Amino acid sequence: MAFLPALVLLLHLLAPVLAGLPDKIYGVNLGSWxxxxxxxxxxxxxxxxxxxxxxxxxxxxxxxxxxxxxxxxxxxxxxxxxxxxFNQPDVDKIAAAGIxxxxxxxxxxxxxxxxxxxxxxxxxxxxxxxxxxxxxxxxxxxxxxxxxxxxxxxxxxxxxxxxxxxxxxxxxxxxxxxxxxxxxxxxxxxxxxxxxxxxxxxxxxxxxxxxxxxxxxxxxxxxxxxxxxxxxxxxxxxxxxxxxxxxxxxxxxxxxxxxxxxxxxxxxxxxxxxxxxxxxxxxxxxxxxxxxxxxxxxxxxxxxxxxxxxxxxxxxxxxxxxxxxxxxxxxxxxxxxxxPQGYDNHLYYSFGGVADPNPDAYMTSICNLNRVQSDAALGNSPLWFGEWGLPVQFNTTDAFLTMWADAQKLAYAQGKGWIFWNFKVEESALAGDLAREWSYFKGLELGFLTQDPSQVHNASVCAPYVNSTAAA
Incomplete structure (x- = not known):
């Protein structure tokens, strides 16, 4: 992450290089296919x-x-x-998104x-x-x-x-x-x-x-x-x-x-x-x-x-x-x-048990996440986050979802990368607002996610939330 450059570099250097895997995974799940x-x-x-x-x-x-x-x-x-x-137009959209x-x-x-x-x-x-x-x-x-x-x-x-x-x-x-x-x-x-x-x-x-x-x-x-x-x-x-x-x-x-x-x-x-x-x-x-x-x-x-x-x-x-x-x-x-072997972790805040249901608690939690480090200490490296998304437990704004996307991408990029759940979800009256937080395609359309998956809107998004212990 931007606030821990030395640690991120060390983790990158210590992680095994696995033939076939991208240097950094920027991915989507093909869920419900x-x-x-x-x-x-x-x-x-x-x-x-x-x-x-x-x-x-x-x-x-x-x-x-x-x-x-x-x-x-x-x-x-x-x-x-x-x-x-899932068909050729979906493949074309995935490729165009830099996945x-x-x-x-x-x-x-x-x-x-x-x-x-x-x-x-x-x-x-x-x-x-x-x-x-x-x-x-x-x-x-x-x-x-x-x-x-x-x-x-x-x-x-x-x-x-x-x-x-x-x-x-x-x-x-x-x-x-x-x-x-x-x-x-x-x-x-x-x-x-x-x-x-x-x-x-x-x-x-x-x-x-x-x-x-x-x-x-x-x-x-x-x-x-x-x-x-x-x-x-x-x-x-x-x-x-x-x-x-x-x-x-x-x-x-x-x-x-x-x-x-x-x-x-x-x-x-x-x-x-x-x-x-x-x-x-x-x-x-x-x-x-x-x-x-x-x-x-x-x-x-x-x-x-x-x-x-x-x-x-x-x-x-x-x-x-x-x-x-x-x-x-x-x-x-x-x-x-x-x-060659890799390790997968899934992190969803919307099901509870991770952080209190409010924006500050979510940001403090994700900006001090240490899962890559704790896994590496047990030999589980490289680690990527094979499922994550934007859903939260509270009514939220577009501005927060943009911050939330940035902070998660920065946290997961400490490891081998990330794979969003899901590439798309249904957009219908019955599905309601589901796509806003669960669809990568919709997140791109609404601007929460960047067109270049390796980039974020604000590389310093976590700076106000990093506690002194984590920073040390």
Whole structure:
């Protein structure tokens, strides 16, 4: 921040340099595209056939409930939503705004073979939409983070962002951890072998797990396995993984055969644990089912490892919510790192518990924020803020929202950067004033956000709020 130049420089110098990531992330989330959250588009959701209710578990308030209610038409209905909510004009607006990164919330059901259709209900066809959108982003020179936003079994109760509003949280089980690892293997493979995925720079393991670590048993082991699955795929592809080398030759030009060959012969137990091997073998039939749909011939015939079609790729950045997201002795994701890794924090003042609901309290809090420093002390660096916005808990003015945007951007730029929630929200009578504080596009239009995302209106906006202790 402007008032702590020496500290910011030190943090920048100490943070690991991660290949593929921009020097500073200036991003937006593509929320409500491939994981729909009805609160962000209330009029469209009603027109689709959904309900808007206070408790989303008691109505058609999620993708799961919608697919269960409309099994014969859900795929066509969602295809219309996917194609209208995010398309080429949106990509053009994102590029024109100087945004260099998007974070794409995804549900596990986008990998359709993972869904148990006897008990789980979700629309089909999302993976082809992701491929289409990634190609458009690639053509525009915009990097992408694939965010596993909605996990098998649901990772947090009562939230539309999990795809199913329920109090029955079952992600933290061996069965669903394993399904999430298969998803990870598939996404890693596609990120390296599908040309449309070339702009993918990172995969995020779990969006917003339960904050109380006593309620997430096994999560530390999952973090370890998540990283190892990503690196195992990359080793088979012949990509350089720092500090480790594959101990068996890859002699086939068929990727799925290469997986089976390596898993049957490797003694590299630090990476290819029994769970990782089982995950990769279980991913093979999934990839074989998806490849014809996506027209990814490389899954069947690519020169490995001498001249892989993905030779220009660096290893992906593995990405976790930071250790301070949880309390009650959480596992530290830094302990799982193998190769490039980054950390994500989300900060919303509008839900309470951060600062008193008034402008001075908000500004004092954000201008003395120390999350980048506290995370770095625990090895969680580089840190970026993967979700934030302008909403507040009180009636506010345009002048304050301009200050509020500046102060947050300065605070989050102490780390690796920021990703605004959301690129847009619905503008309708039913949505009311929602876009004013939640839409990046609207924030630009109203002047709260600068046309150059690296700039602010007032670099000294925090000067009156910095306390002497923080300044020291």
């Amino acid at each position: 491939l994981v729909l959250e009805a609160w962000m588009l209330p009029a469209e959701w009603l027109a689709m056939g959904g309900d808007n209710c206070a408790d989303c578990s008691q109505c058609i308030g999620s993708e799961f409930a919608f697919a269960q209610a409309y099994p014969d038409t859900v795929d066509a209905t969602f295809k219309g939503h996917w194609e209208s909510w 260099n990164t998007v974070r794409i919330p995804l549900g596990y059901w986008i990998v359709e073979p993972l869904v148990d259709r006897s008990t789980e209900y979700y629309p089909r066809g999302g993976l082809q939409q992701l491929q289409r959108g990634l190609q458009q982003l690639k053509d525009a020179g915009i990097s992408a983070i694939l965010d596993h936003h909605a996990l098998p079994g649901v990772q947090t109760a009562g939230q539309q962002f999990t795809g199913r509003c329920t109090s029955d949280v079952e992600f933290y089980t061996d069965y669903n951890y394993h399904r999430a690892l298969i998803w990870t293997a598939v996404m890693t493979t596609l990120s390296h072998l599908d040309p449309a995925f070339e702009s993918v720079i990172a995969i995020e393991a779990v969006n917003e797990p339960i904050m109380d670590a006593t309620q997430t048993p096994g999560y530390g082991d999952f973090q370890q396995n998540f990283v190892k699955v990503v690196r195992a795929v990359e080793l088979i592809l012949g990509l350089p993984v720092p500090g480790v080398q594959l101990d068996v030759p890859v002699t086939t030009a068929n990727f799925t055969h290469a997986v089976e060959s390596v898993c049957g012969a490797t003694q590299l137990a630090d990476v290819f644990t029994p769970e990782v091997i089982k995950t990769l073998l279980d991913a093979v039939p999934v990839l074989l089912e998806l490849a014809p749909q996506l027209a990814v011939a490389a899954l069947f015939d690519t020169a490995l490892p001498a001249a892989p079609c993905n030779a220009k790729h660096e290893p992906l950045v593995t990405n976790f919510m930071d250790v301070n997201w949880q309390y009650n002795s959480p596992p530290n994701p830094a302990d799982a790192a193998l190769g």
